[in-house]
Structures are given as C-alpha cells and as structure tokens.
Amino acid sequence: MKKFQNTFLSLVSGILLALSFPPLPFFMLAFVAFIPILFIFASESHPRRMFLKLYLTFFIYHAGSNWWIGSWQADTDPYLTASAIALALAHPFFFMIPFIIFNIFKRRYSTKVALNLFPFIWVAFEWAHSLGEFSYPWLTYGNTQFYNSIWIQFIDITGIWGSSFLVLSANILILKIILEYRKKNQAIELNNKFIRKAYILLTAIIIFPLIYGIWAKSEYSHDKLKLEYPSAKIGVVQPNINPWRKWEGGVEHQVVMHFALEDSVRAVSGKPDLFIWSETSYPKHTNVENIYEYYMFYERVLATGVPLMMGFAEIRFFEDSLDMPPTARVYPWDSTQIYESYNSAMLVNPVHSSEPQTYRKMRLTPFAERMPYSEYLLFMRSWFEWGVGISSWGRGLEQKNLFVETEKVHFQIAPIICIESIYPSFVAEFTAKGANVMSVITNDAWYDYTPGPEQHYIIAALRAIENRRYLARCANSGVSGFISPTGNSISKMPQYTQIASIEQLPLMNNITIYVRYRDYLPITFSVILLFSLIFSFFSKKNQEKRQ
Helix, strand or coil: CHHHHHHHHHHHHHHHHHHHCCCCCCHHHHHCCCHHHHHHHHHCCCHHHHHHHHHHHHHHHHHHHHHHHHCCCCCCCHHHHHHHHHHHHHHHHHCHHHHHHHHHHHHHCCHHHHHHHHHHHHHHHHHHCCCCCCCCHHHCHHHHHCCCCCHHHHHHHHCHHHHHHHHHHHHHHHHHHHHHHHHHHCCCCCCHHHHHHHHHHHHHHHHHHHHHHHHHHHHCCHHHHHHHCCEEEEEEEECCCCCCCCCCCCHHHHHHHHHHHHHHHHHHHCCCCEEECCCCCEEEEECHHHHHHCHHHHHHHHHHCCCEEEEEEEEEEECCHHHCCCCCEEECCEEEEEEEEEEEEEEECCCCCCCCEEEECCCCCECCCECCCCCCCHHHHHHHCCCCCCCCCECCCCCCCEEEECCCCEEEEEEEEHHHHHCHHHHHHHHHCCCCEEEEEECCHHHCCCHHHHHHHHHHHHHHHHHCCCEEEEECCCCCEEECCCCCEEEECCCCCCEEEEEEEECCCCCCHHHHHCCHHHHHHHHHHHHHHHHHHHHHHHHHHHC
16 A cells, blocks of 8 residues: 555656646646655655655656657657657656765654755755756756746846755645644644744745845836846847758758848848847858858848857867867868867857857757767767767867947857756856856757747746846747846747847846856755765764764
8 A cells, every 4th residue: 555655646746846847837836746755755764665766756757847858750860769768768867866865864864854954955966967968957946936937036146046945945844744744643742833933934935035026026127227228239030940951951042041031120120239040050060261251141241230140060170189189080071181060159240350259069968969078988979979960069168258349339248059058057157257148049940849949948038037137049940039137038939930030138237146156055055965964974973982
C-alpha cells in the first residue's frame, strides 16, 4: 500500500511541476508542487529506495515542460529527435543531486533541519546547474512565476534565484504545517505556536514581493521611462525561413528578403536607428571581410543609412598554429587551411563606415552546437554533428557589447545569441559592461507552434526584469517582439509570419542590485551548506568521543 502511495505522490509532484511551468498559466501550483515528493523523503526511513520515485517525478517535469525539444516535424533531423530523447532520459538524474544532499543532512542532523535547508540546497543546485558546458538552467524553478507579474519584480534584487528560494520555502512551510496537523490524528499535541509562525511567514512570502512589485511597476512603467531617458528606434526583421532549408537556399535570395521587409516597415514607421536580423540570418560560412565586400549586401546597408546587427556563421582561418584552438579543423575545400567556425553577431555602422564589430557566441547549446569540453574530447566530436550547418561551433572568448552610432544617437547593445539568454549572470555581465538596451537573436523556427519558442521568449523577459533593460527579440521565426524592463511585451509579432516591426526604446543606464552583485544569493547559500556539512562532521566526532 505504501509503495503504491509513494508512486502516486511522485506522479502528482511531476504533474504539478509540469503544469506550473509557463506558458501554462498555473503558476500558483509551483507553491505546492514539491510537497508530495518532499513528503516521501521526509517520511521514508530508507530514502535510497525512493530514487526511482524521484526519477519518475523529474522525468514527468522535464518531459512535460521540454517535450518540444525533439521538434517532431516532418523535416526534423533525426539527430535532434534522438538528442531530445537522450536529454529527457538523462536530465532527471541531475535533479537527484539536491535530494542526495537533503538525505545527507537528514542523516547527520534531522528531518527538520534537512527540510529547513532544502530551499538553500535547491537554489545552490540550480546555480551549479547553470555553470560549465553541461549546464541547462532552462527549468530553473523561479521561471514558473513569470505570469505572477507583480510578485516577480523583486528579481532585480536577487536574480531568478530569489524566486526559486521563496517558492521552495513556501512548499516547505506548507509541508511542515501538513506534518504538524498529522500529529492530531496520532493524538499528539499540536505546536500551535509553530503553525502561527508558519502562516505569518507564508503571508510574508506573498505580500512583501507584491508590495515591492507594485512600486517597481510604477517606477519602471513604459510611459515614465520614455520621458526620463533618451531613446532609440529599433527594428527587428522576422523572415520566417524554413530552418531545415535555409542552408540550402541562396544567400542572395534571403538577404534580399530581409531588405524588402526593412523597406516595408520603414514605409510605415519611418527610419530606425538600428535594424536587427536573427541568428545566422546570413546563412553561409564566411568571414567578416567576405560579407563586407559582398557588393549587393554592402551597398544596400550603405544606401539605407541604418546600422545593421545580424547573426552569421563566421569562419576564421589560422595562419599561425600557436593561435589555433584544439578544436580547429582542416578546411574541406583547401587542405592547407585550418579553420574554426563561430555562431556570431555582426554590427555594421554605415554612417561612419567603420569596421564591422563582431561578437562570437560564448554559451553554446550542449551537444546541438558543441560537444561539451570538446577540446579535451576531440575523438567524440564527430558523434554530435547534424546536417543543418550549425554543429561544432567554436566558443567565443570575449564578452562584449556592440556600439551603435548614428548622427542622432550613440548606445551600446547586448548581442545575446539564442540560449545565452537562459543564463542570468551571463546576461547581467552585458549590462555591467554598459549595455543600454539588450537584444536576443535566435532561430526558434525548429519548434513549430510548440511551447518552446514561447518559453524562450518568457525567459528573455525575466532577464529584462533582472537587468531593468528594454529587450528587442528577433527570431527567424518563433516569437519576436519588444519587452519592457518590467517583463511586459510592448509589441509581439505573430509566429511563422514574414514581418518586421519598429519600436522606440528608452536607453537606460541604471544598475540593479542583481547586476551589481550577480549570484550572491546562491553563492551565500552554497557557503552556508558547506559550513553546515563541515560542522556536522566535527559534531559527530565530538559525540563519538564523549561516548
């Protein structure tokens, strides 16, 4: 009976976790979703038996939230489908780590102490899960509160980690209240003092962020910021090109399509200060010099007089072997040449005819874009290549903003590329380096009308809140639009439509607490846990000596 009960509770937790994740609107479920699985671990005297149940919970969470990764379209590359299945099977094991740590504290201290520490454990785990090349912080628990739009505003102080911490803390408090009331059925006197304190803390978890959020929504309202800061007109171009066919199509045809969309929106909205094209919108492996010398492209950019930021597949040749990264390869069409390719962004400032600026993507999608730590695992690199021109990218080494210069305005823009937007501290570094506005260029057309593109857009909106910056999001297709510093959409373009849009965005220069101190919250939690663990060893030794 107990085995069936635990399986049922595991299923309930997994379903609640999946239902709480956007774009589903059931964010309040996140405040109770952990209770069933934590009830098992708090009550079970042999928690090692429960790890199969734990796997079940987080398999449902991952599969229910991220099932779209496999694309599941007729044109889908089999490698993408296989990698999605592998991720769904492997990712739940990562979520076992905080429960293993929970079990250690339970054995060394008590269930009560372990429960009290669990929000600290979870946030420290989420932060660690965002580090390194195997990282995948897409399912960070704080993301569930995006639609809790007033409450979530405090993440400009704590980062998304603060949202995770408070929601987990609410789960723990409610669980402890449930456990306390269970004593009544066992004829044990209730601790009414604790219950009152728990209700007060739960109320504080809800009320204080709401109070701050009401102030922040007013302080960073779009109408107010338009009056306080200088602004720039920024246009985004969504070409809606089949992602499986774009690498086979002619470069000229796709470039002409982008310029035609620029012309159409300029006729309605006037000349912008910057146009943005999507990730790898120039669909050919090339270098900056070749693009810049490409007559039709260069002449059109000069003719518009509008700076252009676009994604392109950059190729770099190495003349000196000392400069070559370990991942450099022999060029297929000239065996005397050694090269590396990058998923890059380029900015052309035609008014000043300056050299184009480039930024190379630094946080690459594990396996899809780069074999993690491939410089040490070169023999495995060919196992993870697929047929649409985007695998085995080199990793950029310099994080920098791009400078936009026109006759009227000068500003810095953060050239965030695709999955880089899911890393809070990484995005905050652009703001710390002086970005006045942020951009995300991406290609989410792989995923049709699944939740993936919408989730990606929502995560970008959370970065806008943390940094208190306007954000222009440009997708080949998926979700393109403009986001305010409160995470609200100023305008949003329909998916799978050829369209361009222009918005006036204030250029901000304030620095939030989160940008200034970055991941201080999970780092502090990690230190607390480390010292608590060390203390438990010394405490146990002292007890053994006294005995």
